[in-house]
Amino acid sequence: MRSPNIVCPNSESLLQKFKGHAVALRMNSCDHIAEGVAHLRKSGNTLFCVIVESDRPLAEIQFEDHHRGIPLAVMVPAAGRFRDLAAHLHRVRELNLRVYLPCDNPDNLTSLRILSSVGIHCCAVFGNGRTDWESLADLATYAVLERSPHAPIEPFAFIVSNYPASKRLDWGRVFFDDPGHFLHLDEDGRVALSQAELAEKRFVAQSLGEIGAPDEFPPIRERLRSWRHYFTDNHPCAFCAGWKICLGKFSPSLSENAGCSGFFTEMIDLVRQHTALKVALQEQRIWQL
Amino acid sequence: MATVIFKPTEACNSRCIYCDVVYRKTPGPKRMTFETLETFFQRVNEFLLERPQERMRIIWHGGEPLLLGPHYFERALRYQEKHCSGTVTRIRHSIQSNLTLLSREFLDPMRKLGVVSIGTSYDPIDNIRGLGKNRDSLTYKKRFMEAICLLEEEGFNWGVIYVVTKHSLGKPLEIFNFLTNLSPQKELKFNPVLVNGCGLDHIKVSPTEYAEFLGAIFPAWLRNRDAFGPIEPFSSLLQNLCEDRPSLVCLDSGACAYSHLGVLPDGSLFHCGRAANWGLLYYGAIQEKSFSQIFSDPQREMLLRRNAVLPETECQGCRFWDICHGGCPLDGWSATGSFYHKSEWCHAKKRLIEKYIEPLVQKEAPWT
Numbered sequence: 001m002r003s004p005n006i007v008c009p010n011s012e013s014l015l016q017k018f019k020g021h022a023v024a025l026r027m028n029s030c031d032h033i034a035e036g037v038a039h040l041r042k043s044g045n046t047l048f049c050v051i052v053e054s055d056r057p058l059a060e061i062q063f064e065d066h067h068r069g070i071p072l073a074v075m076v077p078a079a080g081r082f083r084d085l086a087a088h089l090h091r092v093r094e095l096n097l098r099v100y101l102p103c104d105n106p107d108n109l110t111s112l113r114i115l116s117s118v119g120i121h122c123c124a125v126f127g128n129g130r131t132d133w134e135s136l137a138d139l140a141t142y143a144v145l146e147r148s149p150h151a152p153i154e155p156f157a158f159i160v161s162n163y164p165a166s167k168r169l170d171w172g173r174v175f176f177d178d179p180g181h182f183l184h185l186d187e188d189g190r191v192a193l194s195q196a197e198l199a200e201k202r203f204v205a206q207s208l209g210e211i212g213a214p215d216e217f218p219p220i221r222e223r224l225r226s227w228r229h230y231f232t233d234n235h236p237c238a239f240c241a242g243w244k245i246c247l248g249k250f251s252p253s254l255s256e257n258a259g260c261s262g263f264f265t266e267m268i269d270l271v272r273q274h275t276a277l278k279v280a281l282q283e284q285r286i287w288q289l
Numbered sequence: 290m291a292t293v294i295f296k297p298t299e300a301c302n303s304r305c306i307y308c309d310v311v312y313r314k315t316p317g318p319k320r321m322t323f324e325t326l327e328t329f330f331q332r333v334n335e336f337l338l339e340r341p342q343e344r345m346r347i348i349w350h351g352g353e354p355l356l357l358g359p360h361y362f363e364r365a366l367r368y369q370e371k372h373c374s375g376t377v378t379r380i381r382h383s384i385q386s387n388l389t390l391l392s393r394e395f396l397d398p399m400r401k402l403g404v405v406s407i408g409t410s411y412d413p414i415d416n417i418r419g420l421g422k423n424r425d426s427l428t429y430k431k432r433f434m435e436a437i438c439l440l441e442e443e444g445f446n447w448g449v450i451y452v453v454t455k456h457s458l459g460k461p462l463e464i465f466n467f468l469t470n471l472s473p474q475k476e477l478k479f480n481p482v483l484v485n486g487c488g489l490d491h492i493k494v495s496p497t498e499y500a501e502f503l504g505a506i507f508p509a510w511l512r513n514r515d516a517f518g519p520i521e522p523f524s525s526l527l528q529n530l531c532e533d534r535p536s537l538v539c540l541d542s543g544a545c546a547y548s549h550l551g552v553l554p555d556g557s558l559f560h561c562g563r564a565a566n567w568g569l570l571y572y573g574a575i576q577e578k579s580f581s582q583i584f585s586d587p588q589r590e591m592l593l594r595r596n597a598v599l600p601e602t603e604c605q606g607c608r609f610w611d612i613c614h615g616g617c618p619l620d621g622w623s624a625t626g627s628f629y630h631k632s633e634w635c636h637a638k639k640r641l642i643e644k645y646i647e648p649l650v651q652k653e654a655p656w657t
Binding site for chain 1: 415466469509515
């Protein structure tokens, strides 16, 4: 049975409590990256990535040479002034980095496109209730179909790579939000199924030891099968053409998210177009041999 | 391949609004005895030994076959091992079930019988399918969803038939989305409700309504068919019309005369499952006749002759004859009392092709 990846705070004593897991270390500043990674490597676990949750814009974050090679998920409220970012862009581009920007701010949609165009892997963080779905669809179109070189923009790149091979595609793992892949621990080692549930102190176990085989642990098993409720309840999401790549993520605020259905339906069509484009390019390449 | 619609029970835990079995007053027993079950496998073996090139597909049907319990399938497996040791490689089993009784205990004997996929039916609309006399749709749905999770976890495929009723007509795309969102690995099939004098006029759909229902779905499927996978009747129609790879189900093949057999719980033998439900084309009893005798019953000649009669009469000049053959003979009988008439659903097929498929499919069809 696959061992779950762990998302936990940067705490040496906590890391000593378990072994053999891939760990995403959470911290709120880049200052402790080296120290956290050293603790983790001593603990008998492997590094999945470091999650830096900062309230400062990307342009103001100082990355160091020793950050190179460390997988970094940097969650920031904004890209900041590109004039400032440009000054150390060369260093940022050398990092093994993914930048997360909330897309409930229209400026961030532009920033995501710019970051991608300069080769920085980034990710649109969906906001609940304040998403401009049409602008997001434009961004997704750029991410999926634009032929000039650019870095991946998540979760679109993930969706394109995994749909339709996956029958019900949960892209929550891009945000570390998928109990099939990630479990979240607090300072005391208590286990929650998502970051949001951790914040609300909704724990499913007092320690990792209680979980055993994750797929057979009832709360995880139930969560992974929770998609069924859309169908037994005849929820409007179950009748939506975009459900397979959304799984009802926006159902709690469905009335505010009236555009989500159109967006995800369009996203499925983008995947189709991307596949067709790939085939066409392949044919072209053969012809030009 | 010989196809046996095997109905070891006519009892059902569900009361689906359109089910023939529910409305039929069955004179015989609800459940096949072990003695008859054993005779069945003896007959299967005897038939396959007599015809070394022949294979047999056994479709467990009902009623609800899972009502028989896991031990019944274990017993079937034992009889097959006992009587069909030399022919077992030419026997294929599949099951049609509402899945609401599925549990882990069924899966082992099913696997050993060689069942790799289960066919089922579903309708998201309440009060069409449901458990017990009150037709409890919610419990039905919950159990169904649990079952498909179990099947997927255990590596079984499943496919689903959706029966188009009057209640479906206003929401073809919603229903299509709902069913494709469930991601059946096997085919998804849309069939019209068949009403054979059961007082079901309130749910009946006309061939035109059925064609319009399918026509609303076809463009959505066609555009993304690689992702959706095979959906009937679209997939086989496209295959037949454009790819010149004939793929005709029993209804359209014009070849069911000597290939199908329906077995009821008391061992009585009819032409197929529908014939058994409607009490038509009775060929005898399993206790008295071998399958070879049954497969050469003179009544079958009628169905073969139909292929000669229809092109000279109702189907004369029809450009779709090769992919339709007048449709199911039982539909002809249901509407007119005679097998020598075409199915009323021919009209639906023709309308679907001419109004929706031909204009959308660019490739020149072979018949033009």
